Amino acid sequence: MPKVVFFLVPKLHLLDLAGPAQVFFTANDLGYQHDLYYVAEAAEIVTAQGVPVKAQLDWPDLGRDDLIVVPGWRSPRLSPSAPISAGTAEVLREHHATGGSVASVCSGADALGAAGLLDGRRYTTHHDLTDELAARYPKATMVRDVLYVMDDRVITSAGIASGIDLALHLVAVRCGVEAAARVARQMVVYARRNGEELQESAMLRHRGHLSDLAHRVQDVIDRQYTCRLPLTELARGAGVSERTLTRIFTTATGLTPLRYQQVLRLERAEHLIGHGATVESAARAVGFEDARMLRRLRARD
Incomplete structure (x- = not known):
């Protein structure tokens, strides 16, 4: 310890x-x-x-x-x-x-x-x-x-x-x-990050809100972001409709649940690539079937 x-x-x-x-x-x-x-x-x-x-x-x-x-x-x-x-x-x-x-x-x-x-x-x-x-x-x-x-x-x-x-x-x-x-x-504090290595982690950057429902869904996505997470399952787990989940989550975080998951995958993939992984192996490691989606996300961001 x-x-x-x-x-x-x-x-x-x-x-x-x-x-x-x-x-x-x-x-x-x-x-x-x-x-x-x-x-x-x-x-x-x-x-x-x-x-x-x-x-x-x-x-x-x-x-x-x-x-x-x-x-x-x-x-x-x-x-x-x-x-x-x-x-x-x-x-x-x-x-x-x-x-x-x-x-x-x-x-x-x-x-x-x-x-x-x-x-x-x-x-x-x-x-x-x-x-x-x-x-x-x-x-x-x-x-x-x-x-x-x-x-x-x-x-x-x-x-x-x-x-x-x-x-x-x-x-x-x-x-x-x-x-x-x-x-x-x-602790009921903002998970603030600022300007140094790891300080811009998406898992923390989008936590500065007070929506308990959005936090609970983020907890699920944070743990399983490499997996397929249908909106229907996320909404069922949160006890709300898909439309309500999307509205509350987007208002709280600025992203849809799918986009939040993509940001986590992209961030992890960039870390792996920066440490010597190929785009193809990084894409598989974060849950993409192939590198095409990862390349599109990297180009967009």
């Missing part, structure tokens, strides 16, 4: 911690298991909002499938140095060097920079801190006005609520985009 370790610093923002932690906690409830840990350099951390948080002092054993997340702390302006010890910086460096992933929310990027993990990489942070961090870490490339950036297992996010978006992206990468969509729906 992969571990997710949150490293806590004094005056951390509650939502920077609670948002991503809730994503992984909800994923656990849905069967996508992670072990959650909370580590700090003191047994108790007082958050920016005044709530004390207990933490363990010892790091668990970490492997390449595990993730360290550094939530942000209250920092209208950055302190002269990141509030982490040399020992913690070494843990971050060593974990990444051995194949693990390291993430930050908001000013947590300062901790990654102090550990040398931003050098030569693209990253982002809260808009109030971009100029300061860009000056502090000139060997790194600041990406402004995005929710999060992923570069060689170093994942940074803009701050506060964007930590939820970052965590949903990581669930999508680790457990699949359907898992991330289910978590977002359970």
Whole structure:
């Protein structure tokens, strides 16, 4: 079971911690298991909002499938140095060097920079801190006005609520985009994606609506998009007429059920082709009888 370790610093923002932690906690409830840990350099951390948080002092054993997340702390302006010890910086460096992933929310990027993990990489942070961090870490490339950036297992996010978006992206990468969509729906948040690898997944791009019926039909299509899914069967499963299903689904997602399925197939086929598959083998893998329909869809899109 992969571990997710949150490293806590004094005056951390509650939502920077609670948002991503809730994503992984909800994923656990849905069967996508992670072990959650909370580590700090003191047994108790007082958050920016005044709530004390207990933490363990010892790091668990970490492997390449595990993730360290550094939530942000209250920092209208950055302190002269990141509030982490040399020992913690070494843990971050060593974990990444051995194949693990390291993430930050908001000013947590300062901790990654102090550990040398931003050098030569693209990253982002809260808009109030971009100029300061860009000056502090000139060997790194600041990406402004995005929710999060992923570069060689170093994942940074803009701050506060964007930590939820970052965590949903990581669930999508680790457990699949359907898992991330289910978590977002359970948390009653938009499954937002923005500008980086996998962030434009169709399974999430068309989930930003409040129609429970459309979500339930999308769940079916997401699981079985390589199969033949007649509208009559989808409507029967949803308990509505074909006409009603088409109207509600199209209003919610902007696509008909058939077009939504085609978009999923096309997206997966493009991924396979990008990784060396032929058009013919990609077409078969996503459920087309031959490559003609796939070629037509690629030409149209």
